[in-house]
Amino acid sequence: MINAVRGLLTLFAVSILVFSLARLTGDPIDVLAPVDISREDEAALRERWGLNGSIWEQYVSFVGNASQGDFGPSFKYPTETAASVIAERLPASISLGIVATVLTLVIGVPLGILSAVKRGSWLDRIAKGLALFGQSVPEFWLAIMLIWFVAVRWNVVPTSGISGWQSYILPSIVISVFGIAALLRLFRSAMLETLGSEYVKLARLKGLSEFKVVWKHALKPASIAPLTFFGGIAVRMLTGATVVEIVFAWPGVGYLAYEAANARDFPVVQALALFTAAVIIIMNLLIDITYAYVDPRVRLGQKAIA
Amino acid sequence: MSLDQPMGTVNDVPRTAPVLEVQDLRTYLYTRWGTTKAVDGVSFSLGSGETLGIVGESGSGKSMLALSLVRLTPEPAGKIVGGRVMLNGRNVLDLTDRQMREVRGKEISMILQDPQQSLNPVFSVGDQLAEAIRVHDRDLDDKLIHERSVDALKSVHVPAPERRLKNFPHQMSGGMKQRIVGAMAMAYQPQVLVADEPTTALDVTIQAQYLRLLKDLQERTGVAIIVITHDFGVIAETCDRVAVMYAGRFVEEGPVEQIFDHPRHPYTRALLESRPKVDLKSTRLQSIDGQPPSLIDLPIGCRFAARCAYAIERCLAEYPPWFEITEAHAAACWRSEEVPWPSP
Numbered sequence: 001m002i003n004a005v006r007g008l009l010t011l012f013a014v015s016i017l018v019f020s021l022a023r024l025t026g027d028p029i030d031v032l033a034p035v036d037i038s039r040e041d042e043a044a045l046r047e048r049w050g051l052n053g054s055i056w057e058q059y060v061s062f063v064g065n066a067s068q069g070d071f072g073p074s075f076k077y078p079t080e081t082a083a084s085v086i087a088e089r090l091p092a093s094i095s096l097g098i099v100a101t102v103l104t105l106v107i108g109v110p111l112g113i114l115s116a117v118k119r120g121s122w123l124d125r126i127a128k129g130l131a132l133f134g135q136s137v138p139e140f141w142l143a144i145m146l147i148w149f150v151a152v153r154w155n156v157v158p159t160s161g162i163s164g165w166q167s168y169i170l171p172s173i174v175i176s177v178f179g180i181a182a183l184l185r186l187f188r189s190a191m192l193e194t195l196g197s198e199y200v201k202l203a204r205l206k207g208l209s210e211f212k213v214v215w216k217h218a219l220k221p222a223s224i225a226p227l228t229f230f231g232g233i234a235v236r237m238l239t240g241a242t243v244v245e246i247v248f249a250w251p252g253v254g255y256l257a258y259e260a261a262n263a264r265d266f267p268v269v270q271a272l273a274l275f276t277a278a279v280i281i282i283m284n285l286l287i288d289i290t291y292a293y294v295d296p297r298v299r300l301g302q303k304a305i306a
Numbered sequence: 307m308s309l310d311q312p313m314g315t316v317n318d319v320p321r322t323a324p325v326l327e328v329q330d331l332r333t334y335l336y337t338r339w340g341t342t343k344a345v346d347g348v349s350f351s352l353g354s355g356e357t358l359g360i361v362g363e364s365g366s367g368k369s370m371l372a373l374s375l376v377r378l379t380p381e382p383a384g385k386i387v388g389g390r391v392m393l394n395g396r397n398v399l400d401l402t403d404r405q406m407r408e409v410r411g412k413e414i415s416m417i418l419q420d421p422q423q424s425l426n427p428v429f430s431v432g433d434q435l436a437e438a439i440r441v442h443d444r445d446l447d448d449k450l451i452h453e454r455s456v457d458a459l460k461s462v463h464v465p466a467p468e469r470r471l472k473n474f475p476h477q478m479s480g481g482m483k484q485r486i487v488g489a490m491a492m493a494y495q496p497q498v499l500v501a502d503e504p505t506t507a508l509d510v511t512i513q514a515q516y517l518r519l520l521k522d523l524q525e526r527t528g529v530a531i532i533v534i535t536h537d538f539g540v541i542a543e544t545c546d547r548v549a550v551m552y553a554g555r556f557v558e559e560g561p562v563e564q565i566f567d568h569p570r571h572p573y574t575r576a577l578l579e580s581r582p583k584v585d586l587k588s589t590r591l592q593s594i595d596g597q598p599p600s601l602i603d604l605p606i607g608c609r610f611a612a613r614c615a616y617a618i619e620r621c622l623a624e625y626p627p628w629f630e631i632t633e634a635h636a637a638a639c640w641r642s643e644e645v646p647w648p649s650p
């Protein structure tokens with residue numbers, strides 16, 4: 001509940017920021033209109049994009065409209081609204097985001113767990129190498145290398161755009177590498193801690209199988225810490241990984257953000273910023289709910305019956 | 307308790323075949339800094355219904371000894387490198403991992419040193435107790451498990467057991483958690499129960515209650531108990547025999563009242579003298595001058611010699627053998643027969 005209120009306040013702050021940033025670079029009309037525009041035409045333009053009236057009036061109408069998903073028409077594509085421009089691009093980002101998220105979870109989590117369980121083994125060493133690589137390699141470099149070798153020289157997958165499921169392979173690898181590395185490290189260290197704990201010792205003392213000891217008693221408490229981080233990964237994936245989308249010419253919202261910023265398409269930029277903020281806030285709420293599920297100390301809070 | 311009064315209640319424990327017989331057990335920890343000889347040749351035996359106390363300073367290897375009995379020394383550093391642990395007539399060190407799991411909880415149980423950390427914070431007490439009950443008896447249905455869980459909690463005097471089962475560890479006091487852990491350990495009525503410092507985390511009244519509870523369980527089930535402690539008060543209240551551990555080895559062993567009244571090893575005497583005169587609270591035994599030797603780099607002679615007021619040349623040159631004082635009482639000290647030692 002408190003978190004929900006905090007979320008709304010954050011959204012409010014973001015709306016002010018977004019609104020004023022768009023106006024910091026000067027009157028948007030200078031970008032929109034030709035230099036020799038007539039007074040009547042300018043007035044019509046202002047009317048159309050909500051740029052007349054005082055700055056306060058502009059803000060109020062901006063928030064009013066934005067809360068209904070209306071950010072006005074796009075500057076760049078005047079026949080479409082900013083919202084519809086984004087909606088068109090969203091599926092490409094979300095589908096890529098889901099593939100990358102699944103990849104991150106499916107590789108990062110088990111690898112982290114196993115490298116803790118088999119500490120010091122060759123698997124652990126490989127995992128550690130992977131974690132170091134994933135957290136230090138720049139995305140664009142990795143993307144370009146992959147395009148060069150896998151797409152151009154070996155011609156296994158398409159170089160850019162979406163044309164079938166093969167197109168997802170390279171971008172999702174690039175997006176997930178960082179997340180895999182991070183989750184791997186987080187799970188490894190959390191598992192090392194729980195595996196050395198007294199309650200895991202007690203679980204073994206009871207005669208439980210190693211499987212139960214690792215995947216129940218060590219894993220559940222170990223997954224609390226990485227949860228926060230996972231929220232960040234999910235947000236990045238849902239709101240589009242800008243660099244990766246640019247390099248792969250991926251028609252998603254990340255690429256759109258870049259295009260819109262270049263074109264000073266303020267309604268689209270504003271809508272994207274608010275959308276991202278909203279996703280982050282919703283994600284945090286979801287994470288809080290999951291926390292309460294995983295960690296009973298959160299769930300029951302003060303209601304302890306000592 | 308004063309040293310002059312005989313204490314300990316049971317002296318004539320029936321001498322049946324021992325349930326646990328440990329012979330020359332050695333557990334080493336291979337660390338970056340060298341090999342820590344945490345347990346370095348320990349032997350003892352324990353009969354059904356008997357209680358053995360193990361005392362010694364911090365770091366003397368008591369917990370490693372206990373963990374070795376259930377083969378749960380820390381991975382990957384800890385290795386049991388020698389000896390035998392005969393439990394109900396077979397050597398647990400020869401068992402496969404699967405057989406060992408069958409033994410844990412069923413034939414031998416252990417209460418860990420820190421009850422606050424022994425329960426998993428993210429599972430309910432009922433869940434964790436049910437596990438302990440189901441593990442060696444997979445056919446039990448949920449209803450039966452629930453009944454047994456309630457019984458188990460009743461057996462350790464937990465009030466409102468039905469409700470407690472739904473609680474999580476953080477909702478319970480330390481004493482309550484201690485009881486729950488005790489209930490888990492006793493779920494299958496094992497023949498041997500090891501209690502590592504059963505009371506240090508508890509306040510004095512709870513301590514006394516808990517010790518009484520252990521004795522209670524023992525009377526009902528005949529379980530043999532090993533109590534590991536720093537506290538001679540605990541030994542006096544609960545044990546038949548006591549072994550004094552120093553730097554990975556036992557240095558004196560015997561019936562409680564003989565050890566209390568006539569210690570034959572200077573280390574035992576120093577421990578007894580370092581007890582607080584008023585027995586209000588357990589203390590860490592730190593008041594003996596000097597430090598125990600490093601378990602990585604042990605002297606060839608008596609390990610206590612460097613701190614011993616009565617050490618002679620021989621003590622430094624040769625490790626003392628066991629000297630039998632009475633049939634049940636022995637000490638590993640070259641001068642154990644010269645008591646009283648000259649006061650310095």
Ligand SMILES: Nc1ncnc2c1ncn2[C@@H]1O[C@H](COP(=O)(O)OP(=O)(O)OP(=O)(O)O)[C@@H](O)[C@H]1O
Nearest residue numbers: 335344363364365366367368369370371380383601
């Ligand atoms: N996980 C570990 N890795 C390496 N060495 C360890 C480990 N645990 C304990 N040791 C070492 O083993 C030796 C014996 O430790 P142990 O825990 O058995 O002592 P203890 O007698 O139980 O002490 P305390 O009374 O403080 O519980 C000590 O020197 C300790 O430093």
Ligand SMILES: [Mg+2]
Nearest residue numbers: 368369419502
């Ligand atoms: Mg200990």
